[in-house]
Amino acid sequence: MIEISPWIIFFASIFTNNMILANFLGMCSFIAVSGEIRTSLSLGQAVTFVLAATNVLNYFIYHYMLVPLGLEYLRFIVFIVVIAAFVQLVEMIIERYFETLYYSLGIFLPLITVNCAILGVSLFMIIRDYNLIQSFAFGVGSGLGWTLAIVAMAGIRNRLKGAKIPKGLEGPGITLIITGIMALAFLGFSGIVQIQ
Amino acid sequence: MQTIGITVLAISSITGLLALLLSIANKTIANYGEKKITINKDKELLVDGGDTLLSALMEQKVFIPSACGGKGSCGYCKVTVIEGGGQFLPTEMGYVTPEEKAEGVRLSCQLKVREDIQIQIPEELLSVQQFDYHVEFLKDVTPAIKHLRLSLPEDEVIDFKAGQYIQLLAPKYKGNDEEVYRAYSIASSPLDEKAVELYIGYVKDGVATTYVHNYLKEGQKITVVGPYGDFYYQEGDREMVMVAIGTGMAPIMSILKYMHSKKIDRKVTFYFGARTREDLFEMETLEALQKDMPNLRVITCLSKPTESCNWDGEQGRVTDMLKKFLENAEDKEAYLCGSPVMIDSVIPLLMEKGMPEERIYYDKFE
Numbered sequence: 001m002i003e004i005s006p007w008i009i010f011f012a013s014i015f016t017n018n019m020i021l022a023n024f025l026g027m028c029s030f031i032a033v034s035g036e037i038r039t040s041l042s043l044g045q046a047v048t049f050v051l052a053a054t055n056v057l058n059y060f061i062y063h064y065m066l067v068p069l070g071l072e073y074l075r076f077i078v079f080i081v082v083i084a085a086f087v088q089l090v091e092m093i094i095e096r097y098f099e100t101l102y103y104s105l106g107i108f109l110p111l112i113t114v115n116c117a118i119l120g121v122s123l124f125m126i127i128r129d130y131n132l133i134q135s136f137a138f139g140v141g142s143g144l145g146w147t148l149a150i151v152a153m154a155g156i157r158n159r160l161k162g163a164k165i166p167k168g169l170e171g172p173g174i175t176l177i178i179t180g181i182m183a184l185a186f187l188g189f190s191g192i193v194q195i196q
Numbered sequence: 197m198q199t200i201g202i203t204v205l206a207i208s209s210i211t212g213l214l215a216l217l218l219s220i221a222n223k224t225i226a227n228y229g230e231k232k233i234t235i236n237k238d239k240e241l242l243v244d245g246g247d248t249l250l251s252a253l254m255e256q257k258v259f260i261p262s263a264c265g266g267k268g269s270c271g272y273c274k275v276t277v278i279e280g281g282g283q284f285l286p287t288e289m290g291y292v293t294p295e296e297k298a299e300g301v302r303l304s305c306q307l308k309v310r311e312d313i314q315i316q317i318p319e320e321l322l323s324v325q326q327f328d329y330h331v332e333f334l335k336d337v338t339p340a341i342k343h344l345r346l347s348l349p350e351d352e353v354i355d356f357k358a359g360q361y362i363q364l365l366a367p368k369y370k371g372n373d374e375e376v377y378r379a380y381s382i383a384s385s386p387l388d389e390k391a392v393e394l395y396i397g398y399v400k401d402g403v404a405t406t407y408v409h410n411y412l413k414e415g416q417k418i419t420v421v422g423p424y425g426d427f428y429y430q431e432g433d434r435e436m437v438m439v440a441i442g443t444g445m446a447p448i449m450s451i452l453k454y455m456h457s458k459k460i461d462r463k464v465t466f467y468f469g470a471r472t473r474e475d476l477f478e479m480e481t482l483e484a485l486q487k488d489m490p491n492l493r494v495i496t497c498l499s500k501p502t503e504s505c506n507w508d509g510e511q512g513r514v515t516d517m518l519k520k521f522l523e524n525a526e527d528k529e530a531y532l533c534g535s536p537v538m539i540d541s542v543i544p545l546l547m548e549k550g551m552p553e554e555r556i557y558y559d560k561f562e
Contacts, residue, residue, distance in 0.1 A: 039286060061210075070199075071206050078210055085214040092225045095308075103283045 006137035008193050009130070013141030015189040019117040020149040021182055026117025030150050031175050033111070040154040044147025046108045048140065050090070051121055054083045055139030058122040059132055072126075079122045080114075087113045117146055128195070153178065232312040236319065249275065249304040249313065259324045259421060260317070261363065261377060266305035272377065273304045280313035320424055327354060327420045332391065334414050337477035340398045341443060342409060345384070345391055346418060353389040354422070356382060358429040358454035359447040359531070359559070362392060362422030366404035369411050377421065378404035381533070381559065383446035385453035392420070395443045395477070427559035429454060430529065434555075435463040437522060437530040439514050439542055442470065444534030445478065447559055451531065452492070456485055463491045465521070469514040469538075470498055473505035495521060515541055518549075525549035532558035 019025045026047070033043050058079050066072050091109040094102045112118065121142045125135045156178055165174050228245025233252065235241065243252040250266050250273050253259075262273040271291030277300045284292075288303045304315075329346035337343045348354065356362075363377040384393035399405045412418065429451045440448045445468060455462065470476050476496065486492050497510040497517050510517060515538075530546055532539050539558050546556055 065206070065210075069202055069206055071203060074203060074207060077207065081211055081214060085218055088218060089221055092221050095310075096225050096228075099282070103285070 004134065004195060006133045009134050009195055010137040010141040012193040012195040013138055014145040014148060015186065016193055017195055018145040018149055018186060019120065019142050020146055020179070021186045023117075023120060024179075024183075025120040026115045026146060027179075029111050029115055030146075030153065030179075031172050033108075034150050034153040034157055034175065037151060037154040037158065039108075040150040041147065043108045043111065044143070044150050047112055047115065047117065047146050048143025050083070050087055050109070050112055050115075051118055051143040051146075052136065052139040053090075054079075054086050054118060055121055055125060055135050056132070057086060058082055059125065059130075059135045062126060075123070075126060076119075079119055083118055083122070084113050117142065149179075149182070152182065156182075228310050231309050233309065234312070234314045235322070236316055237314070239322065243309060245309050245311075247309055249281070249302075249307050249309055249315070251305075252309050253304065257325070258317075258322060259326055260304050260321065261421060262305060268303060268306050270374070271303065274301050275304045276300050276316040277302045277307070278314040278316055280311045281307045282310065320426065323355070324422060324424065325354070327352065327422075328417055329392070329420050330417050331412060331414050334408075334412060337395070338475050340475070341477055342396050342398075343383075343477075344394045344396060344408070344412075346394070346420065347391040354392065355389065356386050356392075356423035358386050358451040359427045359557075360423040360425040361427075361447070361559070362394075362420050363424065364394075364404060364408075365419040365421070366407040369407055372403050372407070376403050378402075379424070381425075381443075381446040381450070381561075382423070383449045385450060385457055387454065387457050393446075395446045397443045425559065427531075427533070427557055430557065432529070433462060435524075435528045436465070437518075437525070437528050437546075437551075438464060438466040439518070439530065439532045439534070439538075440466070440468055441514060441534040441538050442475065444532075444538075444559075444561060447533050448531060449478065449481070452482075452485055452489075456489055461489070461491055464489075465493045465495065467514045467517050467521075468494060468496050469517070469534075470496075471500045472498060472502055473507055514538065515545055518542065518545055522546075522549055525551040529555040530557065532556065534561060536560045 013019070016022065020027065020030055029043060034040050061078060061082060062072075062075060066075060066078065087109050094109070121139055125138055130138055153175065157175065160174065169177070226246050230242050231245040233241045233243055233249070235258065241253075241256045241258070243256060247255075248266060250260055250262060260273045260275060262270065266273075268287050268291075274292065274296070281302060284297060284302070285306050287306050291303055292301050327348060329348055332345040332347045334342060334344050359381070361379050361381040363379050366372070366376050366378060368375060380394045380396060382392045383395055384391060396405055396408045398409050427447060438448045438451070448466060452464070452466070455464070466482075479496070482494050486494060495510060495517050497512055497514060498505065498507050499511075499513050501507040501511060525546055526549075528551060530551060532542055539560050543553075543556055543558070547553060
């Protein structure tokens with residue numbers, strides 16, 4: 001167990017260890033859905049919720065099932081299955097009982113079933129040996145960081161709508177370049193907090 | 197050995213548990229019970245809730261056109277929803293225009309049946325079915341027109357009216373990366389319910405015509421949806437005027453064959469126009485029909501005969517022929533089929549000659 005305050009983990013995973021801008025995880029939906037601020041905010045919420053929940057879920061499964069049985073090496077497949085099943089279950093529940101939430105968030109859930117950021121966070125949690133509270137803070141923080149990045153990107157792309165972009169760079173091309181520049185900018189935060 | 201056993205057991209129990217959980221959820225949370233779909237305020241269908249509207253309708257044999265199979269990428273499966281269906285989804289945004297949205301138009305493959313729904317669809321769609329034909333033969337009748345005969349499997353029949361059309365599904369092929377539906381008029385008699393015949397003209401860069409002309413082979417399977425259309429043979433005993441150019445002959449041929457086998461002895465004058473002699477086709481079939489139908493008169497005209505055509509028949513466009521030969525138009529009814537330009541110039545001409553507008557039936561080939 002490492003001694004870092006959950007608050008530090010929380011802020012670090014938003015600013016200095018951002019899933020997208022520091023680890024480049026979860027890029028596919030980041031590039032595909034960052035066209036509009038409203039939809040990217042909804043997707044961000046969905047990612048944050050699923051991250052926080054599956055991280056805790058995977059924490060219990062790892063520490064109370066896989067470790068006692070000595071099956072740590074199965075974590076990849078187990079985490080993926082747990083995430084997929086969880087997302088599907090949540091989608092069913094939201095679709096049935098929370099209609100407004102379904103229309104703003106539910107339709108994005110299938111998109112993030114296999115979002116690599118979500119698996120990534122679960123795996124980092126294991127590698128860095130976080131305890132339960134730290135894991136939860138890490139999950140929520142990473143989700144918010146992911147949301148921050150995608151909303152900022154949507155804002156930039158909105159501004160770029162009238163810009164003349166070379167044909168070959170339109171869409172994903174320019175998005176990747178902007179992501180790179182954003183990552184450089186976020187590097188400026190690195191002195192504030194640091195986790196590894 | 198023991199580790200392998202534990203591994204397999206652990207993975208199986210975890211996935212099994214999750215699968216169990218999801219199946220229970222599917223039976224309870226995602227089970228909406230039976231819901232009622234009301235079509236055109238008349239037909240009521242009971243379906244299992246939770247499915248998309250498109251697949252619920254398909255299960256009940258109501259065929260809404262769809263090229264992508266419910267992925268939400270073709271935009272063909274539009275229906276007007278009067279009541280129920282929930283909010284408009286972002287996934288429909290690209291295919292439904294703001295005007296359509298205001299009228300309640302939705303993509304039926306996206307909205308789910310979670311409550312009773314009232315929808316409005318064109319009446320003709322209720323008799324539409326999907327068929328898997330295979331190509332019985334495929335031959336050139338002119339350098340640019342192919343004659344196809346598609347036949348159905350043993351136990352299926354198609355029920356259509358003489359003059360209606362079907363839609364043919366052109367699959368993906370080299371140079372075309374999306375499936376499309378294109379409409380073609382049926383040229384065979386509705387009494388021949390095991391097959392449909394089509395005349396398909398080659399259109400440069402046309403997705404479906406290129407497929408038919410360059411890729412389709414005899415014996416291959418092809419998906420057909422239909423029948424559609426409100427252009428068909430009208431019962432009665434008025435004299436009939438038929439006008440067609442090019443592949444527009446198809447529905448006229450269907451009507452003539454139908455009349456021939458039903459021994460309907462109405463007076464018919466068929467004006468058929470083409471550019472050159474090369475573009476004329478099925479003249480033998482028409483001659484054979486004429487032998488049995490003494491009241492059928494065929495006037496063929498060429499608009500641009502060349503020296504090599506050796507043409508001693510009528511010259512000019514179908515409009516010229518109508519001006520020349522058509523008399524007492526007020527007692528007759530007309531069937532027009534072909535390019536929009538032709539139809540838009542023939543209708544005023546017929547009306548000028550005294551034919552009431554409601555007795556002019558037409559099918560524009562866009």
